[in-house]
Amino acid sequence: MTSAPAQQQPGPLAGPLSTAVAQLCGRLQPQVSERTAAGFQEVLRRLSAPLQVAVAGRIKSGKSTLVNALIGRRVAPTDVGECTRLVTRFQYGTVDRVEVIFHDGRKQVLPFDTHGMIPADLGVRIGDVSHLEAYLTNAVLRDLTVIDTPGLGSLDAASVARTEQLLGAAKQHDEQGERANELDETSRNAVAGAEAVLYVVTQGVRADDQQALAAFTAATASRDAGPVNAIAVLNKADTVPPESVEGANGDVWTAAATLAEKQAAMLKPRVADVLPVIGLLAESAEAGGFTSADADALHKLSELDDATFETMLVSADIFATWECDVPSGIRQRLLEQLDLYGIRRGVQAIRAEPGITAGALRRKLLDSSGLAGVRARLDAVFRARADGIKAAAALASVTALAHASGDAGERQRVHDAIEVLLAKPEAHQLRLLEALTLVASGAVRMPEDLTEEVLRVGSNAEIADQLGLSGRPKEELTEHALERAGWWRSFASFGATPAQSRVAHVVHRAYFLIWQQLRGPAR
Numbered sequence: 153m154t155s156a157p158a159q160q161q162p163g164p165l166a167g168p169l170s171t172a173v174a175q176l177c178g179r180l181q182p183q184v185s186e187r188t189a190a191g192f193q194e195v196l197r198r199l200s201a202p203l204q205v206a207v208a209g210r211i212k213s214g215k216s217t218l219v220n221a222l223i224g225r226r227v228a229p230t231d232v233g234e235c236t237r238l239v240t241r242f243q244y245g246t247v248d249r250v251e252v253i254f255h256d257g258r259k260q261v262l263p264f265d266t267h268g269m270i271p272a273d274l275g276v277r278i279g280d281v282s283h284l285e286a287y288l289t290n291a292v293l294r295d296l297t298v299i300d301t302p303g304l305g306s307l308d309a310a311s312v313a314r315t316e317q318l319l320g321a322a323k324q325h326d327e328q329g330e331r332a333n334e335l336d337e338t339s340r341n342a343v344a345g346a347e348a349v350l351y352v353v354t355q356g357v358r359a360d361d362q363q364a365l366a367a368f369t370a371a372t373a374s375r376d377a378g379p380v381n382a383i384a385v386l387n388k389a390d391t392v393p394p395e396s397v398e399g400a401n402g403d404v405w406t407a408a409a410t411l412a413e414k415q416a417a418m419l420k421p422r423v424a425d426v427l428p429v430i431g432l433l434a435e436s437a438e439a440g441g442f443t444s445a446d447a448d449a450l451h452k453l454s455e456l457d458d459a460t461f462e463t464m465l466v467s468a469d470i471f472a473t474w475e476c477d478v479p480s481g482i483r484q485r486l487l488e489q490l491d492l493y494g495i496r497r498g499v500q501a502i503r504a505e506p507g508i509t510a511g512a513l514r515r516k517l518l519d520s521s522g523l524a525g526v527r528a529r530l531d532a533v534f535r536a537r538a539d540g541i542k543a544a545a546a547l548a549s550v551t552a553l554a555h556a557s558g559d560a561g562e563r564q565r566v567h568d569a570i571e572v573l574l575a576k577p578e579a580h581q582l583r584l585l586e587a588l589t590l591v592a593s594g595a596v597r598m599p600e601d602l603t604e605e606v607l608r609v610g611s612n613a614e615i616a617d618q619l620g621l622s623g624r625p626k627e628e629l630t631e632h633a634l635e636r637a638g639w640w641r642s643f644a645s646f647g648a649t650p651a652q653s654r655v656a657h658v659v660h661r662a663y664f665l666i667w668q669q670l671r672g673p674a675r
């Protein structure tokens with residue numbers, strides 16, 4: 153394990169769209185200035201790297217906790233410590249290690265601490281640090297690079313600046329630790345931004361959360377945050393008071409789900425969905441925090457009579473200090489691992505099945521965290537369409553690079569090449585993503601029902617979902633696709649503004665292609 157690790161082997165391209173854009177970059181490179189060509193080289197490098205997902209949101213919303221749960225290892229410090237004020241990129245590597253990247257391009261390898269975590273204090277001058285790169289062997293990271301951020305809306309101006317800057321502009325270094333390219337700031341922003349965002353909100357989505365999502369526009373390689381590349385979670389679902397939500401019938405999870413739906417309506421169409429989740433429970437169950445000793449303590453608590461147990465659950469203070477057989481230190485630990493809601497769920501599970509093993513109990517807690525739903529959504533929204541997201545982000549970077557060059561001829565050549573690419577039938581998916589983003593961001597206004605339809609067609613992976621007819625027979629799908637293809641074609645020609653008309657053409661074509669696919673190979 154001592155040989156130099158090959159941490160950043162260029163991976164395979166995500167699919168045909170990324171391949172098409174990579175070819176475009178390759179063709180254009182000899183026709184542009186040296187600096188733009190260097191930028192294209194960065195774009196190419198990023199195209200073959202895993203999808204970069206930034207976890208964003210206010211400070212203390214539970215971002216790092218969620219990152220640990222997703223990676224399945226408690227590696228990101230939570231709560232306090234100077235590291236929580238830095239951006240950390242978690243990526244796949246053949247050897248576990250952390251690197252501190254300094255503003256001047258130097259890097260320093262750090263050991264994990266005795267708990268296998270990034271040390272809470274780095275022993276270097278924090279002001280000199282650009283960000284951290286953590287390489288882990290965890291399989292989840294093979295096709296997803298997760299970027300933990302300190303948080304927009306934090307009190308600490310330096311943390312905010314780091315978040316904004318790194319969402320947009322992780323300075324890139326090659327394997328030798330030298331600056332990969334001497335790019336100017338604009339170009340670096342254009343090529344280095346996150347490609348997708350997992351936005352963490354808690355109970356109150358505030359007006360500036362909307363602003364933060366809008367700021368993502370500038371940050372994500374000039375792409376708007378939309379249902380294509382942004383999803384949101386309502387974290388700390390366990391702390392939503394059920395009595396504050398109508399129709400929850402005293403149930404915490406129902407309350408959280410109801411609240412999440414309301415927030416989705418507020419944040420729409422910028423995010424595809426808002427999913428309730430309990431990051432803390434997910435982290436404890438998934439990243440090894442919940443042990444058999446914790447399970448034993450829950451077993452003990454389950455023997456308490458109802459009245460006592462309910463009294464203890466009134467508040468964390470009462471729970472920790474009430475006279476009881478389980479030592480107070482252990483109760484404190486349970487609170488840290490599970491909080492009151494998790495403790496209640498654990499005891500309920502034991503009472504329902506007294507012989508339950510520690511492993512089965514851990515799985516029950518994981519089930520009640522909602523993490524599976526978040527994973528499924530990440531798969532559906534990000535992983536399944538990584539090709540389109542990456543290709544679109546790369547095209548936006550290419551455009552921005554050409555613009556930044558200040559050479560009109562160069563700009564025109566790049567523009568023309570992109571037009572040629574987009575006109576090809578295989579690039580249709582890219583145009584659909586583009587249309588979707590235009591509509592979702594409000595750049596092209598459409599009546600509400602049509603907006604919904606564009607979003608549905610553009611942001612679902614399965615044909616039946618695209619048509620809004622999941623579970624229906626194929627004949628019905630085929631007929632519907634043909635009908636909508638015809639409708640959008642006439643909308644493109646009559647009764648639409650020029651901008652709407654361009655979107656309508658793309659939607660028409662999408663339905664047409666769906667119809668062709670449903671009908672099967674032409675005879």
Ligand SMILES: Nc1nc2c(ncn2[C@@H]2O[C@H](COP(=O)(O)OP(=O)(O)O)[C@@H](O)[C@H]2O)c(=O)[nH]1
Pocket residue numbers: 210211212213214215216217218229230231232236302303387388389390391429430431432433491
């Ligand atoms: N009750 C509860 N606490 C949570 C949850 N997620 C995170 N926390 C706690 O919130 C605090 C801040 O979490 P952290 O991940 O550091 O937030 P960040 O600043 O957004 O990275 C920590 O004490 C976590 O244990 C959750 O789902 N429920």
Ligand SMILES: [Mg+2]
Pocket residue numbers: 215216217229230231236300301302
């Ligand atoms: Mg954090």
